Amino acid sequence: MTDGTVANEGPLVTSDGRPLKQSLQAALKQKRRQAFMLTVPLLAFIFIFFIVPIIAMLWRSVENPEVPNYLPNTVAALQSWDEASGVLPGEDVYAAMVKDLQIGRENRTIGKVGRRLNYEIPGMSSLFKGSSRKAKNMTEAPFKDALIKASKKWEKLDVWQLIKRESGDLTASYYLSAMDLRFTPDGSVAAQPENRQIYIFLFQRTLIMSVVITGLCILLGFPIAYLLATIPMRYAGLLMILVLLPFWTSLLVRTTAWIALLQSQGVINDLLVAIGVVSDDGRLQLIHNKTGTFIAMTHILLPFMILPLYSVMKTIPPSYMRAARSMGATQWWAFYKVYFPLTLSGIGAGTILVFILSIGFYITPALVGGTSGTLISNFIANHVSVTLNWGLAAALGTMLLALVLVLYLIYDKIVGVDNMKMG
Amino acid sequence: MKDLLKKGTALSAVVAGCVLAFSATTTTTASADEACGADVTMTYVSWGGAYSASQQKAYHDPWMAKCPGIKIVNDDSASEGLAKLRAQVEAGNVTWDLVDMEAAQAVTACEEGLAEEIDPDTHLAPAPDGTPASKDFFDGFFVSECYIPQIVYSTTFGYRTDAFGDKKLSSIADVFDLEAFPGKRALEKRPDGNLEWALIADGVPASDVYDVLETEEGVARAFNKLATIKDQVIWWTKGAQPPQLLADGEVVIASAYNGRLFSAIVEKNQPIAMMWQWQVFAIDGWVIPKGTKNKDQVLKYLRFATDTQRLADQAKYISYGPARKSSAPLVGKHADLGIDMGPHMPTAPENAKETLLYNTDWWADNRESFDERFNAWLAK
Incomplete structure (x- = not known):
């Protein structure tokens, strides 16, 4: 009896005796858990195919397994050598190197060391290859003389300084290369010789060209989106197909089509010669340079600007403009003061889409860019598939990723990502 | 028949x-x-x-x-x-x-x-x-x-037979001679091969090419020779490109793999001829x-x-x-x-009078540093 009174005066309970608030919360929690369960496949997918590869790439740009793993005896022996002393290491280090060369040749790992060190000093690849071949017959001391006899390079101080410097499990040298810097033999950082500086220049060029391409897309895309949003439905449908058809066509096909159009014996030049705008000798160079990259990339990225713009413009009631006109604004003033500000969220969305896509563009500039129109991603691809210098490729890729993130944050500060509308 | x-x-x-x-x-x-x-x-x-x-x-x-x-x-x-x-x-x-x-x-x-x-x-x-x-x-x-x-196979030169009147391309020096043989060239976008050719065209005996490239003056000499035609060069990256560039008339001279040129000339009847001097043999x-x-x-x-x-x-x-x-x-x-x-065949005696064998070992050592320098040179 007393129990019942207490229950009546206390909080509301459900039929099973639990307080209503608790029970409601439990129900909500379960709902949330169910909703979360639905997203688990996607999250797992993103984690495995997006987050993990990015972490692996970050790791590649600093990992340095070759020297510590494949020259273990030499690394241990070098511990007691002072690289700043200006004298060559002693007999024990040379003996350890001979041992490592012999083991490395047996296990076929010495080539990896040579290639790794060759990134820093040209000639190391053949030094390790040749010396490991000769090391087979080096069974008796003095090993120092034997190695130096095999190659004069073994009495160069900077070779040993390099090996000692790269004997850690991590290295900064890929990032230095990616920033046109290098280690000097004494371990300090200096600029690459001017005739080998390339990457900073390419980052700058990639940024500038991406900005220009984004600008071109806004200039060309805005009127088209406006037209699409304002003309009667039946024409708009047709026009929309004209925008979408190239969007659905393969990137390679469109790029190749531009080659046929733009080359100096191509359709556009033929036409210009035929109507007498340019002479036959003075055909325009529209491809294999920056112009080619600008034209082809602007065309390919244009739908990414038009579509968000269109979907935003579609939601702007025509009555707003009419209201502005009726209050005495000129057509232009009404557009500038009323219509244009309403489209800003669409411009924002289009800008970020086009800019981020163009900063990582690769196939199109490779085919139409010649030498002045290629971007940083072309060099990353080159290091991945041709030179096999994956550490440098990873360092360049990480820098590109960081650059995009920084720009995104700046964009968020200035424009505000919340104001962006994809449609 | x-x-x-x-x-x-x-x-x-x-x-x-x-x-x-x-x-x-x-x-x-x-x-x-x-x-x-x-x-x-x-x-x-x-x-x-x-x-x-x-x-x-x-x-x-x-x-x-x-x-x-x-x-x-x-x-x-x-x-x-x-x-x-x-x-x-x-x-x-x-x-x-x-x-x-x-x-x-x-x-x-x-x-x-x-x-x-x-x-x-x-x-x-x-x-x-x-x-x-x-x-x-x-x-x-x-x-x-x-x-x-x-x-x-060899990397060698093809040229358009209708580009220079009666004149025939006969030596590597002609490739670098813009007065006698005006027009655009296509070269492969890599330092190896092109630097050797530049030195030979500049008068270095083929047997000394790699020794000369060991020295800073030699490298500068090669780049300087390439620079004389730089603004007339379209750089290719895929083997199918040079025959296409020649066939389209985009370039008048192109370095290309000999098999690709053969296919353009013999199988597709394009107005292209070959110049075999100092073809670079590769395996x-x-x-x-x-x-x-x-x-x-x-x-x-x-x-x-x-x-x-x-x-x-x-x-x-x-x-x-x-x-x-x-x-x-x-x-x-x-x-x-x-x-x-x-x-x-690139190995036929009349084609192989003067040939250069690609020095795999030398380039294994030097490819990276030359790549950077070559790309920096191209980009600027």
Whole structure:
């Protein structure tokens, strides 16, 4: 009896005796858990195919397994050598190197060391290859003389300084290369010789060209989106197909089509010669340079600007403009003061889409860019598939990723990502 | 024409005879299973296009006819072969069985432990006269312990026959002579090859080229010579580009792989001629991926594909020279056009008067530093 009174005066309970608030919360929690369960496949997918590869790439740009793993005896022996002393290491280090060369040749790992060190000093690849071949017959001391006899390079101080410097499990040298810097033999950082500086220049060029391409897309895309949003439905449908058809066509096909159009014996030049705008000798160079990259990339990225713009413009009631006109604004003033500000969220969305896509563009500039129109991603691809210098490729890729993130944050500060509308 | 046909049939009779003789010896010494290995599907990585087609006809089809249990599937990703091979070996999941590679790449693959080692004399067939394989392949072709040479190709020059009136391109110096031979050139976008040519055109004897490139003045000299034509050069990256650029009239002179030029000139009748002086010889061949599951079958296939007759057969479909000395006399006529392939080979005496052999070792050491310098030079 007393129990019942207490229950009546206390909080509301459900039929099973639990307080209503608790029970409601439990129900909500379960709902949330169910909703979360639905997203688990996607999250797992993103984690495995997006987050993990990015972490692996970050790791590649600093990992340095070759020297510590494949020259273990030499690394241990070098511990007691002072690289700043200006004298060559002693007999024990040379003996350890001979041992490592012999083991490395047996296990076929010495080539990896040579290639790794060759990134820093040209000639190391053949030094390790040749010396490991000769090391087979080096069974008796003095090993120092034997190695130096095999190659004069073994009495160069900077070779040993390099090996000692790269004997850690991590290295900064890929990032230095990616920033046109290098280690000097004494371990300090200096600029690459001017005739080998390339990457900073390419980052700058990639940024500038991406900005220009984004600008071109806004200039060309805005009127088209406006037209699409304002003309009667039946024409708009047709026009929309004209925008979408190239969007659905393969990137390679469109790029190749531009080659046929733009080359100096191509359709556009033929036409210009035929109507007498340019002479036959003075055909325009529209491809294999920056112009080619600008034209082809602007065309390919244009739908990414038009579509968000269109979907935003579609939601702007025509009555707003009419209201502005009726209050005495000129057509232009009404557009500038009323219509244009309403489209800003669409411009924002289009800008970020086009800019981020163009900063990582690769196939199109490779085919139409010649030498002045290629971007940083072309060099990353080159290091991945041709030179096999994956550490440098990873360092360049990480820098590109960081650059995009920084720009995104700046964009968020200035424009505000919340104001962006994809449609 | 009749004469040609007769010659053709006589030749094919010889070929058929050789095939018969070959199969007779193998079948008498071993049962079918021992000759072919267990039934399996092999993934064969090559360059695609006309090159893969020539391998299909010369090697895969006859082998599959002989060994019905073996199926050979082509994968045309040799241009990324090294990178993908490394990814497969590092991941411990090797799905390829045989990869077609340039010599320089094969050296890297072997050094990195990505390829199986082979011994020419145990794994490859001797010449018909009994010469062991290690002596029958051209000297220096076994660039690493993992490499099985297949063909020798060259990077040489093609030019438009209608571009310079009656004048013919006759030397490497002409390529750099914008006054006598005006117009755009196409060169491959890499330092190796172009720097050697620049030095030779500048008067350096071909034998001294790599010594000169060891010095800073020599490198500067090469770049300066290239700079004289820099604004007239379109740089290509894919083998199919230069013949296309020539055919379109985009350029008047182009460096290109000789087989691609042959195809444009002879098979497609383009107004293009070849200039062979100082063609750069390079080798293409095979490596066996480290850890392939079908090594036994691959080795048996290779023993067949690299024998004297098979290497000669490939030259019926593409104008690349077989890597064996004993194959050279067996090179016959083009399989479809019936023309004599001998004069179109980069190794033909009249074409090979002055040639440069690509120095794989030197470039293995210097490629990276030159790449950076070359790209910096191009970009600015």
